[in-house]
Amino acid sequence: MHTAKYIFVTGGVSSSLGKGIISASLGRLLLARGFTVTVLKLDPYINVDPGTLNPYEHGECFVTEDGAETDLDLGHYERFLNIHTSQANNVTTGRIYQNVINKERHGDYLGTTVQVIPHITDEIKYHVKLLGNSGKYDFVIVEIGGTVGDIESLPFIESLRQLRWELGNSCISVHLTFLPYLAAAGELKTKPTQHSVKALQEYGVQPDIIVCRTSHHMSVGMRQKISLFCNVPPTAVIECMDAQSIYDVPIAMMEEGLDREVLRKANILSDQTLDLSAWNNFLKHLKNPSKTIDVALVGKYVELKDAYKSIHEAFVHAGVANECKVNVKIIHAEKVTKATVAELLGKMHGVLVAPGFGNRGIEGKIEAIRYVRENKIPFFGICLGMQCAVIEFARHVLGYADAHSSEFDIETKNPVIDIMEEQKKISGMGGTMRLGAYPCRLEKTAKSFETYKTQDISERHRHRYEFNNKYLGEFEKAGMMVGGMNPKEKLVEIIELKNHPYFVGVQFHPEYKSTVVEPHPLFVRFIKEALLHQENVK
Ligand code: GLN
Numbered sequence: 001m002h003t004a005k006y007i008f009v010t011g012g013v014s015s016s017l018g019k020g021i022i023s024a025s026l027g028r029l030l031l032a033r034g035f036t037v038t039v040l041k042l043d044p045y046i047n048v049d050p051g052t053l054n055p056y057e058h059g060e061c062f063v064t065e066d067g068a069e070t071d072l073d074l075g076h077y078e079r080f081l082n083i084h085t086s087q088a089n090n091v092t093t094g095r096i097y098q099n100v101i102n103k104e105r106h107g108d109y110l111g112t113t114v115q116v117i118p119h120i121t122d123e124i125k126y127h128v129k130l131l132g133n134s135g136k137y138d139f140v141i142v143e144i145g146g147t148v149g150d151i152e153s154l155p156f157i158e159s160l161r162q163l164r165w166e167l168g169n170s171c172i173s174v175h176l177t178f179l180p181y182l183a184a185a186g187e188l189k190t191k192p193t194q195h196s197v198k199a200l201q202e203y204g205v206q207p208d209i210i211v212c213r214t215s216h217h218m219s220v221g222m223r224q225k226i227s228l229f230c231n232v233p234p235t236a237v238i239e240c241m242d243a244q245s246i247y248d249v250p251i252a253m254m255e256e257g258l259d260r261e262v263l264r265k266a267n268i269l270s271d272q273t274l275d276l277s278a279w280n281n282f283l284k285h286l287k288n289p290s291k292t293i294d295v296a297l298v299g300k301y302v303e304l305k306d307a308y309k310s311i312h313e314a315f316v317h318a319g320v321a322n323e324c325k326v327n328v329k330i331i332h333a334e335k336v337t338k339a340t341v342a343e344l345l346g347k348m349h350g351v352l353v354a355p356g357f358g359n360r361g362i363e364g365k366i367e368a369i370r371y372v373r374e375n376k377i378p379f380f381g382i383c384l385g386m387q388c389a390v391i392e393f394a395r396h397v398l399g400y401a402d403a404h405s406s407e408f409d410i411e412t413k414n415p416v417i418d419i420m421e422e423q424k425k426i427s428g429m430g431g432t433m434r435l436g437a438y439p440c441r442l443e444k445t446a447k448s449f450e451t452y453k454t455q456d457i458s459e460r461h462r463h464r465y466e467f468n469n470k471y472l473g474e475f476e477k478a479g480m481m482v483g484g485m486n487p488k489e490k491l492v493e494i495i496e497l498k499n500h501p502y503f504v505g506v507q508f509h510p511e512y513k514s515t516v517v518e519p520h521p522l523f524v525r526f527i528k529e530a531l532l533h534q535e536n537v538k
Contacts (some may be wrong), residue, residue, distance in 0.1 A: 004132035005266045006171045007141045008160045010207075012148045012196025013178040017213045018249075020073035022176055022240065022258075023143040024080035025250040029259035031081055032274040035138040038131055039077040041070070041090045042124070043145040044152035048094040052430050059306025063462050063512055064089070067436025072309050073143060079313055079515045080250070091127045093152065099123055116155055124159040148175075149199045161204040172265050174258075175200060175207035176240070179214040179222075188216055190226050197230040206231060208265045211238045211258065236261050247283060247316075247516065251276070282320055282516050289325035293530050296345055298368045298385075299354035300361040302332045308354060310511035311382070317519035318527045326527060331368070333361030341371045349537075350378040350502075350530030353385030355462075355509065359408050366392045378502040378529040380522070383463055386495060386505030387417045390467055390475075393497075397478050398471075407465050418468040420491070434461050438486055440493040440508070446483035448494050448504060451525040457484070459493070459508035466507065467492035502529035 007026065011019045020041075027037045047053060050061050051069030062075040068087035077085055100123050104114050131140045144160070146153040164171045177193040193212060200207060210232055212218060218239045227234040238256045243249050253259070254274060263270050295315065301307035312328060319326035331344050333354075345351055351372045353365050365385065369392040372379045381389045387405055394403035394416040402409075405417035426432045437458045442449040449455065469490065472482070483494030483504065497503035506522065514520035 003170065004137050004140050005268075006128065006132060006163060006167065007139060007174060007262060008163075008172070009141060009143045009174045009176060010148055010157065010160070010200065010205075011144075011146070011176045012200065013192040015147050017176050017178055018240075018246075019143050019145075019176050020076045021246050021249050022174070022211055022253070023073070023141050024076040025253045026174070026258055026262065027077065027139075027141050028080045028250040028276075028279065029254055029274060030139050030262070032276050032279075033259065033263075033270050033272045036136060037081060037139045037141065038083065038085070038137050039074075039081070039089065039141040039143065040128065040131055041073050041077075041143050041145065042128075042156050043071055043090065043092040044150065044156060045092055045145075046094045046097070047092060048098055048430060049090070049092060051433075055301050055304060055307035059304070060309040061462070062310065063435060063460050063509060065437045065460065067460075069431060069435065069462070071145070072306060075310050075313070075512065076246075078512075079317075082515045082517050088127070088130055091124070093155070096120060096123045096127070096155075117158060120155050121159045121162060124156060125163060128159070128163065148196055148203075154203070157200070157203045157205060164205065169265065169267050172209070172262055173200075173205055173207045174209045174211060174262070176211045176213060179212050179216075179218070181215050188214060188218060188222060190222055190229070193226060194229045208232065209236045209238060209258065209261050211240050213240045213242070215242050217241065236265075245283075245286060245316075247279075247286060250279060251283070278517050285320045285323055286316070289319065289323060291324045291531065291534075292327060293324055293349040293527070293534055294327045294329060294347065295350045295352060295527075295530055296329050296331045296348040296368075297352050297354055298331045298333050298336065298365055300333050300356060302330050305330075310509075310514070311352065311354065314511040314514035314520055314523045315527070317514045317516060318523035321519045321524045322527045322531060324527065324531060326530075333364035333368070336364035336368045338367060341367050344368075345371055345377065346375075348377060349534045350380065350526055352380045352382065352526070353388055355383035355385060357384070357407075362388065362408055366395070370396055373497065373500060373503060376501050376533075378526060378533050379500075379504070380502075380526045381505030382511065383507060383509060386507050387465060387467075389503070389505040390416050390480075390495060393475065393478070393480050394471065397480075398474055405465055414471075416468050416471050417465050419464055420466045423464045433464050436460055438493075438508070439488075440484040441487045442484045442494070443482060446481065446494065446496055447502065447525075448483040448496065448506075448522070451521050453521075456487075459506070459510060460512045461508050463507065467495070501533065502526070 060072045066086045070090035074085045144156045179188040223234045223237040315326045365388040394400045400414040403414040404412040406415040483496040495505045510520045510522045
């Protein structure tokens with residue numbers, strides 16, 4: 001049988017060091033050597049999945065093809081590796097305990113005391129091996145969320161210890177730490193790294209490779225010091241300098257030999273040269289844009305970039321495809337009013353209205369849409385952004401002053417956006433939305449058909465409300481057309497305005513499918529339209 005190797009990535013000293021980017025970068029390098037790779041994220045929190053968390057907690061909730069609501073790191077894995085992840089690629093403490101408790105109730109452990117070791121750790125190992133045993137992958141990279149020493153991550157670290165014991169060289173441990181720079185001394189410090197490795201060793205895990213996140217280059221002496229104190233060869237001390245862009249990290253890791261160290265440790269001889277030509281080409285364009293445009297992202301998480309992570313990255317990909325730098329300005333939806341809208345959006349070359357839940361900022365989003373519709377500024381609405389475009393049109397073009405979504409006004413006489421039939425009987429909040437990939441058939445006269453260049457597409461969803469087809473005829477008569485529809489359920493998936501240079505709203509989330517090598521066509525087109533608008537207003 002095809003046996004997979006497991007590479008665990010843990011973090012020490014501090015959170016937010018970029019374990020997700022390191023995992024994705026290592027995956028990219030192994031792929032470039034011709035191996036098959038997937039990445040699993042283990043999250044130590046007790047929520048069964050991040051679907052019910054607000055973005056202030058862990059940033060955006062990423063949605064997979066099969067409808068799993070997952071950690072945003074899965075977005076990095078998909079964007080870097082150009083793969084599809086699934087439910088199997090993100091497991092939380094909550095899911096592990098839920099499974100174990102369900103088994104206990106079912107009687108699977110009859111007669112025994114159910115304990116963290118071995119029952120919880122067995123369940124964790126089962127999920128890790130599920131991917132490895134699928135026969136599809138040479139490498140399963142397993143990122144353990146949190147920081148070594150956290151109470152929450154202990155069962156995951158213990159599972160790593162057991163797997164190393166069971167699998168020997170087929171299980172590799174990469175530990176990411178941080179080297180603080182003391183400006184007064186003009187020095188980087190290795191002590192926190194030593195302590196972090198000691199903490200890991202206390203749990204019985206000896207790291208094979210130590211990746212040091214740093215703002216300054218490490219000296220040879222420092223590498224030797226970390227090597228000596230932490231029991232790793234100096235070649236396995238990898239410097240990870242702060243990078244200008246996350247997309248620089250795979251190249252930096254290649255130069256530092258991270259993949260080479262992993263292969264050495266796994267006893268794999270690879271004479272394959274790394275083929276990173278597509279990646280390097282992307283970077284070349286990313287670093288040398290020939291033009292710049294300003295695009296507004298109207299949303300309600302202004303101070304929190306991670307809330308719209310996939311949208312930001314999709315803009316980076318689409319910018320590269322248009323050889324242009326996209327300056328994304330986040331506009332606080334609550335600040336948009338009739339009085340401020342021209343000042344906030346007047347100079348923008350395109351406006352994207354963000355997805356979201358809840359009432360906050362809705363009226364500002366509607367005002368922003370009115371402005372771009374009337375002033376013919378390219379518009380792109382995603383999910384709630386599309387729904388707001390429908391409400392705006394109903395209020396100001398069709399004349400239904402009270403038009404709304406029943407999500408925000410249950411009493412409205414004109415629910416132009418309404419709860420889906422199948423959602424009415426659902427009471428629980430976790431994992432119950434319309435989630436994951438659904439087909440959509442494009443209308444041949446639509447701009448979106450021109451964009452996708454194919455009639456049947458599939459995109460990912462995450463919502464409970466939908467365009468209310470009762471109003472469809474009226475919208476069409478007034479110039480808003482259906483650009484795409486779910487062929488079976490007849491749900492409106494894309495709306496477009498006929499009498500506007502570019503006004504497209506989509507009920508789905510195209511941002512989840514944009515990757516470095518396959519930028520999303522709707523984002524590429526939106527940037528192209530924004531560039532055209534920039535030309536026209538010059
Ligand atoms: N709140 C809206 C709904 O549930 C939109 C969701 C979204 O933007 N993802 O339909």
